[in-house]
Structure formats: structure tokens, C-alpha cells
Amino acid sequence: xxxxxxxxxxxxxxxxxxxxxxxxxxxxxxxxxxxxxxxxxxxxxxxxxxxxxxxxxxxxxxxxxxxxxxxxxxxxxxxxxxxxxxxxxxxxxxxxxxxxxxxxxxxxxxxxxxxxxxxxxxxxxxxxxxxxxxxxxxxxxxxxxxxxxxxxxxxxxxxxxxxxxxxxxxxxxxxxxxxxxxxxxxxxxxxxxxxxxxxxxxxxx
Numbered sequence: 593x594x595x596x597x598x599x600x601x602x603x604x605x606x607x608x609x610x611x612x613x614x615x616x617x618x619x620x621x622x623x624x625x626x627x628x629x630x631x632x633x634x635x636x637x638x639x640x641x642x643x644x645x646x647x648x649x650x651x652x653x654x655x656x657x658x659x660x661x662x663x664x665x666x667x668x669x670x671x672x673x674x675x676x677x678x679x680x681x682x683x684x685x686x687x688x689x690x691x692x693x694x695x696x697x698x699x700x701x702x703x704x705x706x707x708x709x710x711x712x713x714x715x716x717x718x719x720x721x722x723x724x725x726x727x728x729x730x731x732x733x734x735x736x737x738x739x740x741x742x743x744x745x746x747x748x749x750x751x752x753x754x755x756x757x758x759x760x761x762x763x764x765x766x767x768x769x770x771x772x773x774x775x776x777x778x779x780x781x782x783x784x785x786x787x788x789x790x791x792x793x794x795x796x797x
Contacts, residue, residue, distance in 0.1 A: 619632045622679040622682070631705065631790060634789035658759050658779060663762055666762055666777055667777070669777065673778075674785075682706055689707040690709075690747065691709045691710070692758045695709055704785060704793075705791055710725065711757070726743075738769055740769060743774055744774070745776075746770075748775065749785075750782070752780060753780065
């Protein structure tokens with residue numbers, strides 16, 4: 593297990609080194625909750641960028657890495673897909689970028705701008721308040737029956753490929769009837785987003 597963890601960290605470190613030599617992407621500018629947000633790529637990485645890498649793999653449980661496909665019909669996104677989603681459905685109010693980590697992890701490691709924190713445990717079947725979360729996501733309910741026709745499109749992420757918050761969130765949502773075509777999985781999560789030098793925020797939310 594220790595060798596696996598070291599290998600994962602080495603992969604993240606090499607990715608960060610490559611990120612410093614690649615051209616910076618053009619800025620993506622969009623509005624979220626009345627605030628203009630810019631996603632850009634830094635030519636140099638912040639000194640604490642490796643904190644996310646080490647934290648994501650420090651207690652990597654078996655089988656360690658998440659699968660590329662977490663549920664049938666759920667698309668797996670890369671960084672450009674996420675940015676396009678933020679500039680489209682999120683800005684238009686038709687979608688949400690969901691951070692499935694615990695609030696403490698989000699505050700400690702930072703988060704992707706315009707993301708909303710809904711920890712995976714809150715959509716677990718045993719949570720008595722799960723219905724309220726569904727309603728907040730645009731799901732309609734009539735006489736105890738849910739209609740997902742007007743449900744928001746979701747992109748879900750967590751710390752990265754070695755953590756299970758996002759896959760668990762997605763699996764529980766699909767099992768509850770949320771249309772898989774309205775959910776996408778950003779597998780790279782904070783680990784890849786950060787090592788690529790893309791914009792993050794800390795504190796708040």
C-alpha cells in the first residue's frame with residue numbers, strides 16, 4: 593500500500609512539473625450568483641499545491657483508484673468539459689458544479705470557484721432530509737412521487753481519483769432515480785485541477 597501511495601504522489605508531482613511547462617489556457621469568464629468568476633491557468637503553481645495531492649492519497653483505501661465510469665449513463669469529464677459546463681449550464685442556472693467532500697476538506701484544501709458543497713452523506717438513503725436536497729436541485733414531488741424532468745444537470749467532484757465521495761454521491765443519486773444523463777463525474781477532482789494550476793478559492797462557502 594505504501595508503494596502505491598508513493599506512486600500516486602509521484603504521478604501527481606510529475607503532472608505538476610509538466611503543467612509548469614505547458615502554455616496557459618485562455619481565461620474562461622462567467623457569472624455565478626451575480627459574481628464574475630474567471631478560470632485561468634497559472635504558469636507557476638502555488639507552493640501548497642502538493643498538499644491536495646498528499647492528502648488525497650494519504651489514506652487511500654482499497655481499491656484506491658476510482659473507475660473511469662462510476663455508473664451506467666454517467667459521463668466522465670475532463671477539465672475543459674468542467675470549464676465549459678461552468679460557462680454554460682452553471683452560468684445559465686441550469687446546472688450545478690457539486691463538491692461532494694466534507695466541508696472541512698473543502699475549507700482545508702480549497703475548492704473550484706462556483707462549486708456548491710453537498711457532501712456525499714447528505715444524499716445517502718438513510719438521510720431523512722434527502723428529499724429536501726432533491727427539491728433544491730429542481731426535482732418536483734407530488735404525493736410522494738418524484739419527477740426529475742426539471743432537475744438540474746450536475747457535475748460532481750471530490751479530492752481526486754483516490755477518493756470515493758463523488759462516486760458514492762453519484763451512485764446514491766442514480767439509485768434514487770436521478771437521471772444518469774443529467775449527472776457527470778469530474779474524476780480528476782481537486783488533485784488534478786490544482787496540479788494543472790487552474791483557479792481555486794479558499795475559505796468561505
